[in-house]
Amino acid sequence: MADEKQHGSGAVEPGDTSKRVGAEVIRERGVDPEELREKLIDAIGAEFTTYYYYTNLRMHLAGEEDYKEITEDARLEDRAHFELVVPRVYELEGSLPNDIRDFADRASCPDAEVPTPMDDSGDFDTSELEVEDILEVLLEAERCAIRTWSEICDMTRDADPRTYDMAQRILNEEIDHEAWFIELLSKERDDEINPAGHFARGEPGDAPYSTNNRFNDSA
């Protein structure tokens, strides 16, 4: 066999491990893989912070077991979104920030904090905390996520089917979540029936569209 390598093609030399064809094919189709990767880090930063903040929001829906259950689904599915996309960041030659404060600062959606001030002892002042206020925080967090993943779908459509597939799966679930919280907030705040068309997930945080392969039960 001659020295020439018949399988070599494109901008990546045969045997070159410093570049990834998986990234270069995206560039060839007009999307900057580095820009996309950074946007993905922002987006999963929001999923990760949301997972954290939803833990707190869920805790404070005290006595509202049905609301807590649905918030738990959204909470766990947001973590599933983070888990789904992390490998894609590394495939695109990125990494998670070493400092979690940087990760939170660059998250593409606002902190979903419990909507009440802290009291003098550093605890949440729950004296005027209303369920409807928590539901509104949850709703607006989901809306932000819908906008973010729609942007990523726009960015990757016709250029990066792998990321697009992930983004549209996540978007499906974020739209579910918005519908759930519209239903709950409508009833709680306005006493209006505004059905989400929601059926219970198979198990908490089932993530029917976005869950990673169930190769690791601890994840």
Add this chain to the structure above:
Amino acid sequence: MTHSSDETWTVTMVIPEESSLAAAGETHRIEVAEDETILAAGRSAGVWLPADCQQGWCTACAARLRNGEVVHPHARRYYEEDREAGYVLLCTAKPRADTTLVIDQYDDFLEFRAANDKPPGNSKLNS
């Protein structure tokens, strides 16, 4: 002055030649109501403006005020330094006068935020 009785203002959007937006090099004038965001009005008028969170947080929609006045009553992360330097977040900005804006200033705004040690400046630029 085009301020009308139903509280609308003319917003002129200058999209720089070097922008990656489809409308690069164009200037668009839209009417924006007092309670309407400039982003929503622009997109409704068919001008695709950059944005992401639409809650005044991520800064993807950053623009620069050339003249006029806007307010950001619902922005989640907008600082006094931003206002003093004339930066605007279109997603939450509402006009209070006829206004001219330069669109697509995200990269410059990140540098500005970083220089002022405000997020997401350094967390983005030092990654």
